[in-house]
Amino acid sequence: xxxxxxxxxxxxxxxxxxxxxxxxxxxxxxxxxxxxxxxxxxxxxxxxxxxxxxxxxxxxxxxxxxxxxxxxxxxxxxxxxxxxxxxxxxxxxxxxxxxxxxxxxxxxxxxxxxxxxxxxxxxxxxxxxxxxxxxxxxxxxxxxxxxxxxxxxxxxxxxxxxxxxxxxxxxxxxxxxxxxxxxxxxxxxxxxxxxxxxxxxxxxxxxxxxxxxxxxxxxxxxxxxxxxxxxxxxxxxxxxxxxxxxxxxxxxxxxxxxxxxxxxxxxxxxxxxxxx
Numbered sequence: 635x636x637x638x639x640x641x642x643x644x645x646x647x648x649x650x651x652x653x654x655x656x657x658x659x660x661x662x663x664x665x666x667x668x669x670x671x672x673x674x675x676x677x678x679x680x681x682x683x684x685x686x687x688x689x690x691x692x693x694x695x696x697x698x699x700x701x702x703x704x705x706x707x708x709x710x711x712x713x714x715x716x717x718x719x720x721x722x723x724x725x726x727x728x729x730x731x732x733x734x735x736x737x738x739x740x741x742x743x744x745x746x747x748x749x750x751x752x753x754x755x756x757x758x759x760x761x762x763x764x765x766x767x768x769x770x771x772x773x774x775x776x777x778x779x780x781x782x783x784x785x786x787x788x789x790x791x792x793x794x795x796x797x798x799x800x801x802x803x804x805x806x807x808x809x810x811x812x813x814x815x816x817x818x819x820x821x822x823x824x825x826x827x828x829x830x831x832x833x834x835x836x837x838x839x840x841x842x843x844x845x846x847x848x849x850x851x852x853x854x855x856x857x858x859x860x861x862x863x864x865x866x867x868x869x870x871x872x873x874x875x876x877x878x879x880x881x882x883x884x885x886x887x888x889x890x891x892x893x894x895x896x897x898x899x900x901x902x903x904x905x906x907x908x909x910x
Contacts, residue, residue, distance in 0.1 A: 637661065637677070649696075649715065654679050654687045659696050662709035669704050763878040769870040772861070773802055775877060779853045780806055786816040788852040788891050789838075795849060795865050796821040800830045811837050820846060820891065823901055828910040831901050840901035846894070855885045 637660050645656040654677075661677035662668060668676065674684040688707055691697045695718055700706045737743050766772050780787065780803060787810070791799065796819070800807075807817060817838035823831055831840055849861035861875045899907070 654683055655691055658687045659691055659709060662697060662707060667706050667708050669706050766875045766877055769873045772873060772875045776851060776859060779857055783810055783815045783853050785854045788818050788888050790820045790848045790850045792865055793822040793824055793827045797827050797830050800834060807837050823904045825910060828905060835901060841895055841898040842904040844898055852884050852888050855888050856881045858884045
């Protein structure tokens with residue numbers, strides 16, 4: 635039996651199996667019921683390894699050993715595996731979230747915060763900068779920036795990145811509005827993100843970007859986050875942002891944005907123009 639390499643790779647990635655485990659499970663799915671020897675031949679896995687692999691898959695819940703001799707194995711259907719994995723991951727996530735909640739008030743976190751604050755006090759302003767790789771990490775740092783905002787936030791972003799930001803930070807933006815933080819957003823407005831724009835009309839000043847393109851965030855005219863790539867042209871894991879605490883630069887960019895805004899169409903006007 636020839637098992638496609640691309641299918642093996644996908645099964646490994648989705649279900650967290652190694653190569654031999656993926657081959658054996660796929661072979662057993664195709665066969666239905668088989669002995670270890672038959673599986674070894676079908677999966678092209680050395681017989682000396684097949685028993686270990688089957689035992690591993692049995693423990694993980696991917697195969698069932700039938701009673702009787704010779705021992706035969708049955709593959710657990712993919713839908714059942716998905717249901718079990720979902721339950722397992724949900725339980726693991728609940729456990730880990732509880733650990734994190736408990737850690738918030740722990741002595742170790744308080745001690746680490748004290749150490750960090752003492753380090754921040756002696757940190758030179760020129761050292762508050764860095765490159766952040768990966769969209770997950772970038773958004774994690776953006777959340778920290780947004781939570782610390784006291785006066786205003788400027789966001790220039792792409793249409794797709796605007797959707798991601800609303801999905802990720804909508805509740806935080808609502809809290810910021812209640813705290814009196816002014817949020818100004820420049821983004822291309824189109825059918826794809828129109829619903830998200832409407833949802834934010836009462837929270838932020840939103841303007842259609844027109845021909846402007848860029849990804850930059852400014853908080854309190856002090857911190858700047860500058861994304862280096864168009865998010866449509868780079869994988870999320872390879873996205874890179876430059877973060878700097880530089881009030882002079884932040885004020886300069888914010889001033890330029892304020893000068894450009896009167897030339898842009900307000901979101902409500904743009905939505906009416908598009909019939910959205």
